[in-house]
Amino acid sequence: MSNANKKLSTASRAMIAGAMVGGGASVISRWNTYKAGDVDTHELARGAVKAALQAGAVSGVTTYAAEKMAGRPVLSMLTLVAAGTAGLYLMDQLLGSKKHDPS
Structure with missing residues (x-):
């Protein structure tokens, strides 16, 4: 964030947007289990916060x-x-997610 012009940087905006999308997607994906009573409110909120932090960090x-590669569109993409792929993989590994474990 820059104090000179009081505007958020592109990375900060991406972090906020990623957190909103990640948290919202988590709630949507768990909503049916919540309504069925398999997941309580605390678990639903904890999952949403975890997903928001992950998505926000990776997005930012x-x-x-990519900003550092400005002017080189293919390299930026x-x-x-x-x-993004590496960030999500590392987050899953660091937080001990067993989602990708076949056993």
């Missing part, structure tokens, strides 16, 4: 990296895809 970092 990938946008920041590849940077976004690679950094």
Whole structure:
């Protein structure tokens, strides 16, 4: 964030948007289990916050990296895809997600 012009940077805006999308998608994906009573409000909120933090962090970092490649559209796109994929993979590994574990 820049204090000089009081505007959010592109990476900050992407972080906020990513957090909103990630949290919303988490709530939507778990809504039926919540309504069925399989998940309580605390678990629903915790999952939404976790997803929001993950998506926000990955969105912000990938946008920041892509900004550094400005003027090179193909390289920027590849940077976004690679950094986003790597970021999501690392978040899953660090937080111990078993979603991709076949066993």
